[in-house]
Amino acid sequence: MTDLRLLTPVQVGPYTLPNRVVMAPLTRNRAGANLAPTALNAEYYTQRASAGLIISEASQISPQGMGYPNTPGIYSAEQVEGWKLVTEAVHQAGGRIFLQLWHVGRISHSSLQPGGALPVAPSAIAPAGEAATYEGMAPFETPHALEVEEIAGIVEDYRKAAQNAMDAGFDGVEIHAANGYLIDQFLQDSTNQRTDAYGGSIENRTRFLLEVTEAVVSVWGGDRVGVRLAPTGTFNDMAGSQRAETFSYAVQALNRFGLAYLHLVEPRADLNPPAPELTSGYFRSLFEGTIISAGGYDRDSGNEVLEAGDADLIAYGRWFISNPDLPQRFAVNAELNEYDRSSFYGGDERGYIDYPTLELQTA
Numbered sequence: 337m338t339d340l341r342l343l344t345p346v347q348v349g350p351y352t353l354p355n356r357v358v359m360a361p362l363t364r365n366r367a368g369a370n371l372a373p374t375a376l377n378a379e380y381y382t383q384r385a386s387a388g389l390i391i392s393e394a395s396q397i398s399p400q401g402m403g404y405p406n407t408p409g410i411y412s413a414e415q416v417e418g419w420k421l422v423t424e425a426v427h428q429a430g431g432r433i434f435l436q437l438w439h440v441g442r443i444s445h446s447s448l449q450p451g452g453a454l455p456v457a458p459s460a461i462a463p464a465g466e467a468a469t470y471e472g473m474a475p476f477e478t479p480h481a482l483e484v485e486e487i488a489g490i491v492e493d494y495r496k497a498a499q500n501a502m503d504a505g506f507d508g509v510e511i512h513a514a515n516g517y518l519i520d521q522f523l524q525d526s527t528n529q530r531t532d533a534y535g536g537s538i539e540n541r542t543r544f545l546l547e548v549t550e551a552v553v554s555v556w557g558g559d560r561v562g563v564r565l566a567p568t569g570t571f572n573d574m575a576g577s578q579r580a581e582t583f584s585y586a587v588q589a590l591n592r593f594g595l596a597y598l599h600l601v602e603p604r605a606d607l608n609p610p611a612p613e614l615t616s617g618y619f620r621s622l623f624e625g626t627i628i629s630a631g632g633y634d635r636d637s638g639n640e641v642l643e644a645g646d647a648d649l650i651a652y653g654r655w656f657i658s659n660p661d662l663p664q665r666f667a668v669n670a671e672l673n674e675y676d677r678s679s680f681y682g683g684d685e686r687g688y689i690d691y692p693t694l695e696l697q698t699a
C-alpha cells in the first residue's frame with residue numbers, strides 16, 4: 337500500500353479520476369490506411385487504461401494540419417470510425433481518454449500538404465531544421481503567411497474536428513497549443529510578425545488561441561476541454577521573447593472558459609530553458625483551475641510537485657510508452673521498463689504493444 341498523492345482520486349471537469357497519473361500525448365506514427373486508427377492502436381491505448389486520464393497522440397484537424405508521416409487525423413468519417421475502436425476499448429477497460437487536436441503550421445512540408453502547397457503559418461518565416469517526410473528528412477520551407485479569411489477557416493476546422501472527436505466517443509479534447517505548432521507560432525513573437533489583429537501586441541498574438549478555444553468549447557463546454565502550453569519550450573525552433581508576459585496573459589485569458597485543465601510542459605523538459613522560472617508553480621496563482629504538469633518526471637519528483645501544491649496531476653510520456661501499468665508500478669514502487677527510442681516514431685507492434693506489465697514479469 338502507499339499514501340502517494342499521485343494515486344489519490346481527483347476531479348477533472350465532470351470526471352472523477354481514480355489517480356493523478358496522466359498518459360501524456362505521444363505521437364507514435366502508426367495510424368492505418370487514410371490515417372485512421374486501427375485495432376493495433378486500440379490495443380496500445382487499452383493497455384494503458386489504468387492511467388487517471390489518457391491524452392491521445394496529437395491528431396491533425398485537417399489534411400493541412402499534418403506534419404509527419406502516419407499521424408492520425410480527426411477530419412474524416414473513416415478516422416472517426418477508427419477512433420471509435422480506441423474509445424470503446426479504453427472505456428471497456430475502465431479508462432478515460434481525451435483527444436489532442438493538432439495543427440502543425442509551419443512544421444510540415446509541401447510533400448505532406450494537399451496539392452503540394454506550402455505549409456501555413458502566421459508569418460513567412462522558415463524554421464531552422466528539417467521536416468520529417470515520407471521520403472526522409474527535408475529542409476523546412478518558408479511557409480505561406482495566412483490571410484485573415486484563411487485563419488477563420490482553420491478555426492472552423494478546429495470546431496469540426498472537436499465535433500468529430502465527440503462523435504468518436506472521446507471524453508473530452510485537449511487543444512495542442514505547445515511545442516512550436518500553429519497556435520504556439522501565433523503566440524510567440526519569433527514566429528508571429530503580423531501587423532493585423534493577430535500580431536503585434538500580446539493581446540493580438542493570443543487572439544488565435546482564444547478563437548480556437550471558443551470554437552472547441554462551443555462543442556464540448558469548457559469543462560471537457562484542456563489546453564496544453566509550453567511557456568519555455570524551444571522545440572521546433574521557438575525563440576520568443578516576453579515569455580512571462582505572453583503566457584501569463586494567455587493563461588489568465590483562458591480562465592473565462594472554465595476549462596477542464598491547463599496542461600503545462602515544464603522548463604525541466606528542456607536542457608537549457610529560457611525563462612526557467614515559468615514552472616506550474618508560477619502559473620498556479622494565475623490559472624483558476626486544474627493544472628497538469630509534464631516534463632521529465634519520475635514517481636518521486638512527480639509526487640513532490642503534487643505535495644507542494646504546484647499542480648494537480650502529472651503527465652508521463654516516455655515512462656508510459658514502456659510501462660503500460662505505470663500507476664500500478666508506482667503503487668508498489670516497482671522498477672520501470674526502459675524505453676527503446678528507436679521504436680518511438682513509426683513501425684509496427686514492436687516497441688508499441690509488447691512492453692510487459694508487472695504481472696506478466698512476475699508470473
Ligand code: FNR
Nearest residue numbers: 360361362363393394630631632633652653654680
Ligand atoms: C512527445 N510529446 C508530445 N507532446 C504533445 O503535446 N503531443 C504529442 O503528440 C507528442 N508526441 C510525443 C512523442 C514522443 C515519442 C515523445 C517522447 C514526446 C511530448 C510529451 O507529451 C511530453 O511532454 C514529453 O515526453 C516530456 O515528458 P516525459 O517523457 O519526460 O514524461
